[in-house]
Amino acid sequence: MVTYKSVNLGGWLVVEGWIKPSLFDSVPDKDLMDGTQIQLKSVALGTYLVAEGGGGEKIAVNRNSPSGWETFRLWRVKEGSYHLRVFNKQFIAAQNGGGGIVNAVATTPSTWETFQIIRNNSNPNRVHIKALNGMYIQAKSQDQLTADFQGDPGWGNNAATFEMTIVKGLQGEYQLTNGLGPDRAPQVLNDHRNSYIQESDFTFLSQKGINCVRIPVGWWIASDPNPPAPFVGGSLQALDNAFSWAKNHNIKIIVTLHAAPGSQNGDEHSGARDGYIEWDSEDNMNKSLSVIDFLASRYANDSALLGIELLNEPRAPDIAVDKLRTYYRNGYNTIRKYSSTAYVVMCNRIGPADPKELFEMNNGLAHTVVDVHYYNLFDDQRFKGMTVQQNIDHVYGDRGSTLSSLVNANGPLIYVGEWTSEWEVQGASMSDYQRFGQAQLQVYGKASFGWAYWTHKNVNGHWSFEWMVKNNYLQL
Known part of the structure; x- marks a missing residue:
């Protein structure tokens, strides 16, 4: 033959x-497209966000070094707005759109699972994460991540500011x-x-x-x-x-x-x-x-x-x-x-x-x-x-x-x-x-x-x- x-x-x-x-030259925030894997460290606490159990529980801020449970995959909703998917495939949510505990229970993302990632102009890896109700996520303690910071957080050493590491993208x-x-x-x-x-x-x-x-x-x-x-x-x-x-x-x-x-x-x-x-x-x-x-x-x-x-x-x-x-x-x-x-x-x-x-x-x-x-x-x-x-x-x-x-x-x-x-x-x-x-x-x-x-x-x-x-x- x-x-x-x-x-x-x-x-x-x-x-x-x-x-x-x-x-991809004209894609806004082309380093934060769908599937980009990120890790987030509280600048105030010096520890990383983690989906406890890999998902299905709350989000804590108690890890000294990041691995799979500390890595989140982005789903881009529109420019600047995202769903964050955790290791076991659930999505991070601010209940009632914000004001309380942040968890990773939802298997399908909707409004409560939508966040804005706001980047510092002079240091794009320093970010704020805004919930649906306009409040910001903050690390109150290593065991408590909430979406209830009101007002402008600023970019200093505060509970609502995080260092974002981009692990890989698609x-x-x-x-x-x-x-x-x-x-x-x-x-x-x-x-x-x-x-x-x-x-x-x-x-x-x-x-x-x-x-x-x-x-x-x-x-x-x-x-x-x-x-x-x-x-x-x-x-x-x-x-x-x-x-x-x-x-x-x-x-x-x-x-x-x-x-x-x-x-x-x-x-x-x-x-x-x-x-x-x-x-x-x-x-x-x-x-x-x-x-x-x-x-x-x-x-x-x-x-x-x-x-x-x-x-x-x-x-x-x-x-x-x-x-x-x-x-x-x-x-x-x-x-x-x-x-x-x-x-x-x-x-x-x-x-x-x-x-x-x-x-x-x-x-x-x-x-x-x-x-x-x-x-x-x-x-x-x-x-x-x-x-x-x-x-x-x-x-x-x-x-x-x-x-x-x-x-x-x-x-x-x-x-x-x-x-x-x-x-x-x-x-x-x-x-x-x-x-x-x-x-x-x-x-x-x-x-x-x-x-x-x-x-x-x-x-x-x-x-x-x-x-x-x-x-x-x-x-x-």
């Missing part, structure tokens, strides 16, 4: 901020659209989709011998042109354009459900709001199957369609393999309602997972592919400190033997659906990158279905297929 040399069109129909950071499509708001987001996303990938990119890829593109989409595409807030319409038209361009340049398309409802891995590319993994509820899995049904019904008879990937990078152990197999089996049957020949692509779990865990369920199924992702990144214990040659040897050795065992196991076809020429090596030469890229091309070229570089365009050159090829770092 044909093996496919593919390129991912990442960051296009599912936004990832690290791929194109400039998209920059995905949810963060961008909710951060921009409904008046500005449609234009920003429309401009991005129309300019980031165009037919000229398909011309370039075809000239370089690429015969397939893997296109990440978000679950909201099935509701286009009026997806649920805060997402905005337009991605479906862009995908339709891609199918037209693909036919013009003899390129096939794999559509991959990258961002699933509830998030399957907590990462920004999964459409996560706050980093929690909640995809594996029955409702979210059924919503995902509805998206697969929509994509299959729309594109099954399009000659450019090569396959549909049911889910990208579900995370182990958060997503149980038995639930994943059930979803994949149902997804396979959904696609088969519309096409007997479209490939059904099933992505292996990332994290601690058996590389053959999907093989048995594929027995008796036709035109199925298992997608594996190979990066010499993201695992400090394995790759941190590796030399150039050790990275190359790892590709030829460990990766080569693993891939051979998968290909020769008489199971489904194997697709290295994501790989890149970036690594942990610092100060590598052009020759080093060429050798590393060549090793991966040789090894992944033995995959029975083919490979796909991540990604076509990226502000970070070594992640960009276009940049790597044009500058002779990647020699096809």
Whole structure:
């Protein structure tokens, strides 16, 4: 059969901020978007706010050092206003809108769970937190956090002033659209989709011998042109354009459900709001199957369609393999309602997972592919400190033997659906990158279905297929 040399069109129909950071330039308070994790220390007491028990109890101010229970995830209501989600997923609330004890009991946020975070102009990490009734949260003692400070607290050493530490943030499509708001987001996303990938990119890829593109989409595409807030319409038209361009340049398309409802891995590319993994509820899995049904019904008879990937990078152990197999089996049957020949692509779990865990369920199924992702990144214990040659040897050795065992196991076809020429090596030469890229091309070229570089365009050159090829770092 044909093996496919593919390129991912990442960051296009599912936004990832690290791929194109400039998209977020006009977001107000862009360091406090949905999913930003913060810790708060009372300047008066010198101790941290904590959700006792991880949630379901009061908020205290008695921790000398912060960890999970002392970390809160933001849900942005509008500029400056937020819900704060605690470790066990409840929300911080000022009862009756303020005036009394602050707790974390509510499982769904409403008015009492809404706060303003007011930042000091000269020191943005020094904050006041205002409750609905206009009073401020204050740390009266280590065991008593209340929303009853009246008047202007000022920025000195007082009970209503806190030092805010930003632990980490997310920059995905949810963060961008909710951060921009409904008046500005449609234009920003429309401009991005129309300019980031165009037919000229398909011309370039075809000239370089690429015969397939893997296109990440978000679950909201099935509701286009009026997806649920805060997402905005337009991605479906862009995908339709891609199918037209693909036919013009003899390129096939794999559509991959990258961002699933509830998030399957907590990462920004999964459409996560706050980093929690909640995809594996029955409702979210059924919503995902509805998206697969929509994509299959729309594109099954399009000659450019090569396959549909049911889910990208579900995370182990958060997503149980038995639930994943059930979803994949149902997804396979959904696609088969519309096409007997479209490939059904099933992505292996990332994290601690058996590389053959999907093989048995594929027995008796036709035109199925298992997608594996190979990066010499993201695992400090394995790759941190590796030399150039050790990275190359790892590709030829460990990766080569693993891939051979998968290909020769008489199971489904194997697709290295994501790989890149970036690594942990610092100060590598052009020759080093060429050798590393060549090793991966040789090894992944033995995959029975083919490979796909991540990604076509990226502000970070070594992640960009276009940049790597044009500058002779990647020699096809």
